[in-house]
Amino acid sequence: MKIAMASDHAGYELKQEIKEILEGQGYEIVDFGAHSTEAADLPDSIYPASIAIARGEAERGIFIDGVGYGSAMIANKIYGLNAVVCQDPFCARLAREHTNSNVLCLGGKIIGSAIAHEIVDVWMKTDFMGDVEKYVRRVKKVDEISEKHLRKLSEIES
Template identity: 70%
Template sequence: MKIAVAGDHAGFALKEEVKALLTSLEHEVVDFGAHNEEACDLPDYIYPASLAVAEGKVDRGIFIDGVGYGSAMIANKIYGVYAAVCQDPFCAELARSHSDTNVLCIGGKIIGSAIALEIVKVWMTTEHLGDVEKYKRRVDKVVKISEKHLKPLSDL
């Protein structure tokens, strides 16, 4: 799979560990930055990475900032992006299996690298339970909300 990674200075160190893990699992990684620990503005990196997910240039995204919520807030403004903040493997599994998220957001100041890497492994290997009617129905409702309130990139 082709995975966009992005974050800010607070997520830089963990992003580098996640990149190494993804590469070891034979995924292609596209790094949108930040590229060091100097203070920076999160939207400068999360917005283009989110666009890459929405446009299908990458299969999924993993975004890492201080607590994860800033990345999710930005990413979820983009039509076709469904981002979840996960702070443990159980939430990562449900974010994929129940909600079919295509972006994982992690807080580099909140969790340590060992649990973060386990979250990434679980999220990357869990499939959506789209063949289970209740999960398909729920995700379809979220997509309809998005279609009602967000513009497809092709309409911009």
């Protein structure tokens, strides 16, 4: 599975740790930056990573900034992305099982390495409960909102 990873300067170090672990597990990582702890604007890395996921160039994304919310705000503006902020493994499991999220956002200033690694592990290994009608129905309703208010990349790029 190919994963788009992105961060700002506040999430750089945690992104590097998680990237190394995921590569060790056989995942292919595409790193959209930041590439150091020097001040970096979040949209400069999160937006291109989000576009890559929307185009199908990566199946999922893991974005890390100071608290996670900035990354989620940017990602959720892109059609086809369902970004969640998780601060514990329980939320990570439910975010996959119940919402079929495809982007995980973490706060490098909020959680430490050990809990972040566990969150990522749970989120990556948990499947959507696509056989439970209520979750399918709820995800479909969210998708219908996107259909109404967001534009597909194919509409923008043509």
